[in-house]
Amino acid sequence: MKVLGLETSCDETGIAIYDTENGLLAHKIYSQIAQHAEYGGVVPELASRDHVRKTLPLIDEVLQEAGMKKSELDAIAYTSGPGLVGALMAGATIGRSLAYALGIPALGVHHMEGHLLAPMLEESQPEMPFIALLVSGGHTQLVRVDGIGEYRLLGQSLDDAAGEAFDKAAKMIGLPYPGGPHIAALAKQGNPESGLKFPRPMTDRPGLDFSFSGLKTAFLTAVHEALDEARCDEQFKADAALAFETAVVDTLVIKCRRALEMEGLKQLIIAGGVSANQRLREQLESQLKKINASVFYARPEFCTDNGAMIAYAGAQRLVNGQSSELALSIRARWPLSELPPLKES
Amino acid sequence: MATILALDTSTQACSVALNIDGVVLEDFRMAPRLHNDLILPMVDQILHQAGLTLSNLDAIAFGRGPGSFTGLRISAGVVQGLAFGSDLPVIPVSTLAALSLEGFQKTGQSDWLAALDARMGEIYLGGYRISKVDGQYDVTLLIDECVAKPAALSSFSSQFNGVGSGWCYADILSALLPDSPAHVLTDLSPRAACIAELALLHYQKGEVVSSYDAIPTYLRDEITWEKQAPRIGKR
Numbered sequence: 001m002k003v004l005g006l007e008t009s010c011d012e013t014g015i016a017i018y019d020t021e022n023g024l025l026a027h028k029i030y031s032q033i034a035q036h037a038e039y040g041g042v043v044p045e046l047a048s049r050d051h052v053r054k055t056l057p058l059i060d061e062v063l064q065e066a067g068m069k070k071s072e073l074d075a076i077a078y079t080s081g082p083g084l085v086g087a088l089m090a091g092a093t094i095g096r097s098l099a100y101a102l103g104i105p106a107l108g109v110h111h112m113e114g115h116l117l118a119p120m121l122e123e124s125q126p127e128m129p130f131i132a133l134l135v136s137g138g139h140t141q142l143v144r145v146d147g148i149g150e151y152r153l154l155g156q157s158l159d160d161a162a163g164e165a166f167d168k169a170a171k172m173i174g175l176p177y178p179g180g181p182h183i184a185a186l187a188k189q190g191n192p193e194s195g196l197k198f199p200r201p202m203t204d205r206p207g208l209d210f211s212f213s214g215l216k217t218a219f220l221t222a223v224h225e226a227l228d229e230a231r232c233d234e235q236f237k238a239d240a241a242l243a244f245e246t247a248v249v250d251t252l253v254i255k256c257r258r259a260l261e262m263e264g265l266k267q268l269i270i271a272g273g274v275s276a277n278q279r280l281r282e283q284l285e286s287q288l289k290k291i292n293a294s295v296f297y298a299r300p301e302f303c304t305d306n307g308a309m310i311a312y313a314g315a316q317r318l319v320n321g322q323s324s325e326l327a328l329s330i331r332a333r334w335p336l337s338e339l340p341p342l343k344e345s
Numbered sequence: 346m347a348t349i350l351a352l353d354t355s356t357q358a359c360s361v362a363l364n365i366d367g368v369v370l371e372d373f374r375m376a377p378r379l380h381n382d383l384i385l386p387m388v389d390q391i392l393h394q395a396g397l398t399l400s401n402l403d404a405i406a407f408g409r410g411p412g413s414f415t416g417l418r419i420s421a422g423v424v425q426g427l428a429f430g431s432d433l434p435v436i437p438v439s440t441l442a443a444l445s446l447e448g449f450q451k452t453g454q455s456d457w458l459a460a461l462d463a464r465m466g467e468i469y470l471g472g473y474r475i476s477k478v479d480g481q482y483d484v485t486l487l488i489d490e491c492v493a494k495p496a497a498l499s500s501f502s503s504q505f506n507g508v509g510s511g512w513c514y515a516d517i518l519s520a521l522l523p524d525s526p527a528h529v530l531t532d533l534s535p536r537a538a539c540i541a542e543l544a545l546l547h548y549q550k551g552e553v554v555s556s557y558d559a560i561p562t563y564l565r566d567e568i569t570w571e572k573q574a575p576r577i578g579k580r
Binding site: 052220224325 | 418425431
């Protein structure tokens with residue numbers, strides 16, 4: 001089954017074609033990041049306007065790259081939530097009506113299920129059950145995955161998502177949006193012996209929830225102190241970036257390890273924009289080795305929003321006969337646990 | 346002649362219509378916030394009712410705006426998918442022209458100042474002259490479409506009737522005309538039947554675009570979102 005996947009939940013237009021027999025055939029991503037950077041974050045109205053312009057041309061490009069005619073598509077999957085309603089609407093209207101015109105089934109896909117399954121597009125894949133850390137600008141969740149659609153939320157952020165914390169911290173030291181990659185780049189110049197240390201929130205108490213709001217405040221306080229003492233120079237910013245990144249990474253690693261131990265599992269996947277963070281990957285690999293566990297992740301371009309993960313996740317359900325009606329159901333909020341399990345046929 | 350499917354979701358109304366060689370069939374519903382649920386099933390239903398499929402159509406038209414941003418994008422997105430999937434041309438039609446045509450159909454009056462409430466104390470505005478000769482409509486743009494604060498508009502030298510939700514500012518708008526308008530039809534919304542009528546005129550003149558260009562005309566394009574350079578030490 002050849003499935004066209006459309007992802008338009010935020011500021012990336014991602015289009016791909018996944019074939020259940022031959023794997024990923026083509027994929028393209030158009031990022032609006034540069035456009036939103038001027039505003040210090042995603043402007044939903046601008047994002048929606050851009051998706052309506054970019055989606056169809058990208059579909060055409062992807063068909064060409066795959067050497068396919070649109071009539072050869074067997075199904076269409078589009079992100080129907082969670083995300084920005086206006087942005088989601090662009091992909092849903094185009095995807096659903098294109099499927100109608102072609103006379104093929106379509107399915108609204110859960111954005112986080114897409115992220116969760118993205119590592120399955122790689123050669124080295126985990127076997128279920130496993131633990132997933134979903135970590136992006138909008139989510140920080142630990143989920144136990146027993147099968148497709150069989151998800152149990154183990155813990156999540158009680159306030160800011162990890163990626164959001166990166167964005168906000170970056171802003172506080174004058175770095176552009178999105179903050180994660182900029183903080184990580186600057187942290188490379190940081191001195192690990194600078195003496196700056198931020199808290200690892202909620203690691204000293206049981207459970208698998210996260211909180212990044214206090215860490216953000218601690219960071220702001222340190223920046224203010226440096227400003228007051230006239231030592232907020234480039235070296236300070238690099239040291240602060242390193243201390244902040246280390247604090248977020250340590251917190252995530254501690255909770256991932258704890259989740260694996262509590263559930264008695266040996267495989268972890270990490271997905272979402274923050275999973276592209278190199279320090280997080282290195283720390284997880286070295287820490288999980290100590291408990292004989294392994295970590296899996298998608299290639300960097302499939303960590304951030306993309307169409308391939310939506311085509312893949314959609315395909316798993318579409319081949320089992322699931323599909324969406326003509327009424328377009330969009331959900332800005334949509335708990336992963338509400339997804340139906342995949343019934344093996 | 347031609348067979349054209351038309352959609353409009355530019356306001357709280359949700360409507361689809363078929364123009365089959367000049368005979369217009371319409372499904373019009375007041376459906377605030379339900380456009381995404383209704384629009385494709387309504388398209389499917391009206392085609393079924395007429396015994397047609399997308400392959401029988403010559404073009405697909407939509408209310409391109411001005412109107413609610415989200416609403417405009419619902420029609421634009423659906424039309425893009427339908428037109429791309431069935432290799433059909435697209436006809437973007439002004440919602441203000443559609444309102445003017447409706448005013449003409451209701452009263453026989455020709456000149457209309459069509460206005461839609463744009464929120465934030467502003468209206469979308471455009472002036473159209475509608476005529477019908479030998480059963481054929483003709484449409485002329487008299488006042489360029491714009492978004493404006495009613496109080497900031499300058500006076501109009503010719504007389505108009507009023508149509509559309511923007512005439513909630515009837516006092517201010519009437520005062521800009523030489524005489525008070527004979528008709529003010531505040532309750533009318535753009536509808537697919539009128540979009541379908543106007544689309545046929547565009548189609549006959551060859552005024553069609555590709556599915557890629559099924560893009561809304563927002564009118565409010567100037568960036569009202571504040572640009573923020575990151576500032577050190579600020580949240």
